[in-house]
Amino acid sequence: MGLKHRIKSGLRGLYARVLWGTGLHRVVDRCSRPRLLVLYGHCVDQPETNGSLDADMKISGARLEAILTALRRSHDLVTLGEGLERLRSRNAGRSMVALTMDDGYRDNLHDLVPLLERTGARATVFLEGGAVAARELPWLHSLGWLVGRLGATEAAARVTARLGDVPGAPVGVTDAGALKRKLKYDADPIRRDAVLLELVKAEGGDPAGIVDDLYLSREEAQALAASASVEVGGHTAHHPVLGRLGVDAQEREISGGAALLRELLGEEVSDDGQAPLGASGHVFAYPYGRRWDIDEHSPGMVRAAGYTCAVTTHAGVNHRSTDPYLLKRWPIHDGTALHEVGTEASGGFELLRRLGIDLVE
Numbered sequence: 001m002g003l004k005h006r007i008k009s010g011l012r013g014l015y016a017r018v019l020w021g022t023g024l025h026r027v028v029d030r031c032s033r034p035r036l037l038v039l040y041g042h043c044v045d046q047p048e049t050n051g052s053l054d055a056d057m058k059i060s061g062a063r064l065e066a067i068l069t070a071l072r073r074s075h076d077l078v079t080l081g082e083g084l085e086r087l088r089s090r091n092a093g094r095s096m097v098a099l100t101m102d103d104g105y106r107d108n109l110h111d112l113v114p115l116l117e118r119t120g121a122r123a124t125v126f127l128e129g130g131a132v133a134a135r136e137l138p139w140l141h142s143l144g145w146l147v148g149r150l151g152a153t154e155a156a157a158r159v160t161a162r163l164g165d166v167p168g169a170p171v172g173v174t175d176a177g178a179l180k181r182k183l184k185y186d187a188d189p190i191r192r193d194a195v196l197l198e199l200v201k202a203e204g205g206d207p208a209g210i211v212d213d214l215y216l217s218r219e220e221a222q223a224l225a226a227s228a229s230v231e232v233g234g235h236t237a238h239h240p241v242l243g244r245l246g247v248d249a250q251e252r253e254i255s256g257g258a259a260l261l262r263e264l265l266g267e268e269v270s271d272d273g274q275a276p277l278g279a280s281g282h283v284f285a286y287p288y289g290r291r292w293d294i295d296e297h298s299p300g301m302v303r304a305a306g307y308t309c310a311v312t313t314h315a316g317v318n319h320r321s322t323d324p325y326l327l328k329r330w331p332i333h334d335g336t337a338l339h340e341v342g343t344e345a346s347g348g349f350e351l352l353r354r355l356g357i358d359l360v361e
């Protein structure tokens with residue numbers, strides 16, 4: 001971590017501790033315009049089903065429950081769709097916090113839903129169509145499985161041997177993070193996905209079994225969507241970096257993911273295939289979600305596919321004037337500090353942003 005980043009993070013923590021610790025956040029909250037803070041994570045820590053995932057994708061149930069319980073004292077806990085509707089109605093009431101979880105992991109039904117019921121919170125879960133509805137193993141998990149089995153250096157060598165001497169081949173890469181970045185941004189996605197799948201099979205892996213271990217089954221996803229505590233949304237078909245695809249491939253990923261979601265939820269599709277998504281399923285999350293992961297075409301395509309909004313992974317709060325296809329979200333995992341989330345939810349960091357100081361991004 002660079003010095004500038006460390007100073008910023010220290011100041012952020014200090015400011016948040018003062019605001020949250022003294023109760024001043026309540027004053028700031030009342031004086032600030034209506035807002036919706038969207039939290040995002042992937043799963044509640046559950047060693048049996050998501051033990052193989054990166055630590056920053058998980059939050060312990062106890063920690064999540066403590067954060068939601070604390071936030072509930074001064075904020076309404078809503079789904080993303082409900083929060084946006086209330087912001088638009090000009091009758092927002094208390095400031096709002098919406099919890100979202102990406103991809104569709106199994107704990108979301110078995111661990112998250114009971115936790116939501118205990119805390120009176122609600123959540124939005126974005127489902128990867130290819131994995132959940134079509135049972136296809138996403139490339140990131142093929143890669144994760146290979147690195148777990150062979151180590152990063154050997155996995156990179158095997159991928160390079162199969163990809164050949166093309167741009168994106170991870171020649172000489174020795175650490176898992178660099179291997180993931182290289183394959184994420186530089187490799188041709190169709191070729192990469194095929195090569196990784198071939199390698200998993202060649203090493204004796206069972207792609208369908210890996211999907212079943214990690215992701216909600218179709219029936220579990222339907223049960224999740226039927227829960228009063230949950231709204232589900234779209235997350236493309238194969239979780240690509242949308243901005244790296246051509247316009248046609250990007251369109252196929254977004255509308256193809258919507259079609260898989262509609263089919264999963266048993267919704268009617270009109271002849272033109274453009275029936276609006278129903279009460280559940282009308283919200284969307286960009287895979288990876290940074291501004292360099294999408295391009296200028298992405299928001300319009302998401303809207304054309306029937307979604308009413310889309311979330312990024314840039315931190316901040318959302319107001320009535322925020323572009324509904326570029327909504328901000330705050331990451332939540334075991335390293336998340338309650339006083340910092342609470343300060344953002346209360347409008348504390350927004351107050352500084354209006355003064356030209358951004359301690360968050």
Ligand SMILES: [Zn+2]
Pocket residue numbers: 102103235239287288
């Ligand atoms: Zn995702």
